[in-house]
Amino acid sequence: MSLATSVATAFAERFGTTPALLVRAPGRVNLIGEHTDYNGGFVLPAAIDKEIFFAVAPNELGLIRLFSYDKQEQHEVALREAPLQPGPLAWANYLLGVTAQLQQRGLAVGGFDCVFGGTIPMGAGLSSSAAVECGLALALNELFNFGLNRLTLAQVAQKAEHEFAGVRCGLMDQFASLLSQAGQVVRLDCRSLEYEYFPFDTQAAQVVLCNSGVKHNLADSEYNLRRQQCEQGVAVLHRYYPHVQSLRGATLQQVEAHRAQLGDLVYRRCRYVIEENERVLTACAELNAGNLPAFGQQLYASHAGLRDDYEVSCPELDTLVELARVVPGVYGARMMGGGFGGCTINLVAPGQVEAFQATMAAGFEARYGRPLEMYQASIVAGVSALPQLTAAY
Ligand code: GAF
Secondary structure, three states, X not given: OOHHHHHHHHHXXXXXXXXXXXXXXXXXXXXXXXXXXXXXXXXXXXEEEEEEEEEEXXXXXXXXEEEEOOOOEEEEEEHHHOOOOOXXXXXXXXXXXXXXXXXXXXXXXXXXXXXXXXXXXXXXXXXXXXXXXXXXXXXXXXXXXXXXXXXXXXXXXXHHHHHHHOOOXXXXXXXXXXXXXXXXXXXXXXXXXXXXXXXXXXXXXXXXXXXXXOOOOOHHHHHHHHHHHHHHHHHHHHHHOOOOOOHHHOOHHHHHHOHHHHOHHHHHHHHHHHHHHHHHHHHHHHHHOOOHHHHHHHHHHHHXXXXXXXXXXXXXXXXXXXXXXXXXXXXXXXXXXXXXXXXXXXXXXXXXXXXXXXXXXXXXXXXXXXXXXXXXXOEEOOOEEEOOOOOOO
């Protein structure tokens, strides 16, 4: 039985009716452009074939009834309890956060039932939380005919993450989950919200993810701290250059000129972000030119900046990148996502994938004494409603 069918079946068993809607919401990779989104910069993500399925239907009970298929836990809230508040279950908060954001926009969310479950590994930096938020955002939009466009749904989901998960994330993950297209990476300008798709041929470069297996408790607080340090940098630069509203608007010359006022730590954070924005643009030009080795060099440089200046890597991620660097057929590798654990992204020439995986597995196990989990990712379309399954559930 497919996972979508299992989720639909679980819905029917639990709520005694067939779901009105089935939705698929993907996780994402980011080729390059890390920690740039909340600085008004560029990112280059794509949705992947790790996904979460939702079965949903309205109910006449005035209740939000949520069931996690993976955790086999249910959470129930009465709509009259509005404004909704975050509760004790982390997974439920993503869903409640989306509902609350829709309500805050004055949209009449009715009672609904939802079962969801998926294959996006948690804490692997593949944006399982954004997929949960975006899948429900699209589902409720369809169920109650709100007529919101996908960009607005991404913003609803982002705000849910801020307010119900306490992470002041940028827009990248939610944007990628909702607006990706199959076989393409998308360059989003997080200042203007303009975006452009670039074909990405996984026949020419396979996307292989190596999961460090590290999940750092401090990841969320360190993430918010990085964002705060960038804001401190902007506040200093703004005093000298009033047009600078975000690090996107600043130059390396400006941060060099005010290194003393910024202090070494904030200076290095700013330097990384400005350089990373440049790297995204260079990488896109290389992609257009079909120069994968040059594209890959930008990934290595991105990793060095994340490790040394932004300080969001960890020894396991650094090891994975160093191991990849010497494997034949690897164009580039780097840590991906917020950092402090999760996956590295590796671009590997197709004929070399098996050898790559063998070398990485052996090297990682020799160093850390545990097996390395790896995934080969395809680039797929963003969140979609599925045609109703015909299986008897
Ligand atoms: C996390 C955040 F959710 C994104 O918004 C982004 O900042 C990323 O870390 C780092 O690039 O995934």
